[in-house]
Amino acid sequence: MGTICKFCFNNVNIIKLPLSRHGHVLRGKPPGVARSLKERLEEINYKDPSLHYKVDIGFPKQSSKSSTDSKGRLNIYRENKHLEPLARKKQLEIPLNEVKEVWKRESAASQIKAIADHYGIYDDLFGDAYFFPSVMLDVHYKQSEDSFAAVHRGNVIKPSEAVTAPAVSYEADADTLWTLILTNPDGHFTLKDAEYVHWFVGNIPGNNISKGEVVWDYLQPFPPRGTGFHRFVFILYKHEKKMDYEMLKKDGSCLRLTDRTFRTLDFYRERQDDITPAGLAFFQSDWDSSLTNFFHNTLNMQEPVFEYDFPPPYHPPQKWFPLKQAFNLYMDRYRDQKQIAKEYLLMKLSKTHPFEKPPPPLKYPNAHRYEEGTPSWLKTEIRKNRLGWGRINDF
Incomplete structure (x- = not known):
């Protein structure tokens, strides 16, 4: 073991790193x-x-205090006190339709707005x-x-499930006028702050969408491969004329x-005195795989595919005698990866017969001896091939 002189030892900068209770080095503040992730x-x-x-x-938001304030809850408890024994005995049947109606009347507007805020609907559209x-x-x-695929509040519906226009219903008087728009704020190919409008039906009398004026025909969702999830938003506007x-x-x-190409904010600004968003x-x-045919045959375009361009891996300068590394794997780091993949593919094809089954695997792979003079790195490769490990089995 080497020694260090007194002069060198006195000129060494010693850095003390804080250790945790288990001996790990703490990086950053405890x-x-x-700050927390939320902060x-x-x-x-x-x-x-x-x-x-x-x-x-x-x-204006309609507020109902009949069941939200303390007096309202107390009155409901007194009126339904006889239901508690049934609930304890698991004999109480809950009318789900009535519960849904109460939710629509008292909580739906606030909850839908909160969810839309979470998904950035208002920021990106308005x-x-x-x-x-x-x-x-x-x-x-x-x-x-x-069976139906229902649209709720951010649930996932595949493009193959939304090929045709959906059935849309809402409560409205027959003498009112409405406009329904389906837009995608995430899918425009060339403009940053633009959308693609997938459906536009205007001047709908009441809730009879079939009698509305079709401005844009329905077009199914087509999120390209590699772009993740896209939001498709239905907005219902009410207008007096x-x-x-x-x-x-x-x-x-x-x-x-x-x-x-469509912009919800510009559309609303031009007509804000006449229309009001309501739904x-x-x-x-x-x-999904159905979009390949849709891009080619319906949109008559080449299917776009988005992939991440990884930077080339860093390799230090080669050494004459690399230690503690397999010789062949070390050399493969500095070769063309396409050429390596080609060699492994040809190696596997040379052992594959087009009309016969592959030979059965060895019953005891590690029990077979190696030929005399086989280097250690080659023994490792032979053992991996016998066990079915390594890149040759991935092709």
Whole structure:
């Protein structure tokens, strides 16, 4: 063992790292002092209230205190006191339809707004504006005679499940006018702050969508491969007079994506004196195999695929005698990876017969001896091949 002189020892900078209770080195501030993940996210997403003032552009929120205040809850408890013994005996039947109606009347608007805020719906579509969904949208994609894919609040529906236009229903008087829009704020290929409109039906009398004015025909979701989940948002607007949408219409079924470029904020700003957002529902969708045919045959375009470009791996300069590393694996680090993959593929194909079954694996792979003079690195490769390990079995 070497020694160090007194002069060198006196000039060495000794750094003391704090150790945890189990002997691990602590990097950064301890948990009690460092900021939490929630605090860091709040700092990153902070918006100055003086610059980002939220504006309510919807109908006034209807508040019902019949069952939310303390007196209302006490009255409900007294009226339904006889139900407690049934609940304890697991004999109480709950009318789900009545519960749903109470939820729609008292809590749905606030909860849907909170969920939409969480998914960034208002920020990406309306900027600094928001609204409470006062009209409940019931959206269903028909799958078969007995099954439907319902749109709730951010649930996942695959593109193959949303090929045709959904059935949309809501409560409305027959003498009212509405506009329904389905838009995707995540899918535009060329513009950053633009959307693709997938469905636009205007001047709907009451809730009879079939009698509305079709501005854009329905187009199924088409999130490209590698882009993750896209949000598809249904927005229902109410207006007192018939709106003129002739400037928005395109010829034919409008399968050119550039013709479907849309901005919800610009659309609302131009008509904010006449229309009011009243309903909201949305779902998420990601790529599936049915979209390959849709891009090629319906949109008549090459299917876009988004992949992450990994930087090339760093390899230090080669050494004459690498220690504690397999010789062949060390050399493969500095070779063309495509050439290595080609060699492994040819190696496997040389042992594969087109009309015969592969030979059975060895019953005791580690019991077979190696030929005399076999180097250690080659023994490792032979043992991995016998056990079915390594890259040759991945091709």
